Amino acid sequence: MPSATGDTGAEQPMRAWKFLDPGRIAPFGGHVWSAPSTSGPGAWVEPAGGVFACRLEDLPWWIRPELWEVELAGPVRMLPTQVAAARGRLLRRVLAWDEAVLRAYGMACAERARDRAVHAFLREDRQGEGDALRRTRSMLELYRTAQGMATDARTPSSNAVGYFAACALRAAQGEGAAAALHAADAVSVATGDPDAFARERQWQAAWIAGRCALSAEPVAVV
């Protein structure tokens, strides 16, 4: 098992996941990745700054419209929220990841955050506010309800409702990446637990992996 960060020293190829913009375009570098074909993987990409990809737990940080399984080669470095390698190539597109699933992801994150908020309000004997959040039946309704509470910053759960409002709005807009980030922030603030943010991100990564049937760990290519 490689260390969480640092150079693994591994020269052997490794599988990971890579989010791209439509048309296999690198979101920040702008280059187009070569598509795999029936005869094999796409051509190797070897940008000057290296190739960056995701382990499963990194996925929520790098959401884009297309998700691909990639093969990385050269020395691989494990960074806090991604993996870096000298070169990479596309193996297959994860077809299960599409616009509908991205929207569902944002909604799932928002609903989970809403449930956490309800519990936080109930712990503070604020039944009315908890019930108001629990009764919401749509993201826009959740947004309006949370926004209405956001001006009252008496307790940690009150402080969190601004994040809940943002989370619900972005989920309603189909902005799954933003909804997920705000959801993790909201739960972290509402619970006051310093580990809550990381736990929410892990849950979000597991949601994506489960919905898209991704294997648990990037594995060395045999």
Place this chain on the structure above:
Amino acid sequence: MSVARPQELACKQLVELLTDFLDGALDESTRTRVEQHLVWCPGCTEYLRQFRATIGVTRKLAEEDLPERVKENLLDAFRHWRHGS
């Protein structure tokens, strides 16, 4: 691996870092924070798109493409800017 919340970049900070980001002059940690911000912030994503489009357009301009009056206005603006007025 679980990752604690990285320090948040505000949109205003990202705007200040954008030139270095496009020049590839940021250290890895700062570049990662910029990219993570861009993943979820549509406003900054649009700003970056416009910034890149502007660079693309101006790169095609030659000095002789500018009307004399525009050139004078620009030079005048730069002169005043350099004098801090």
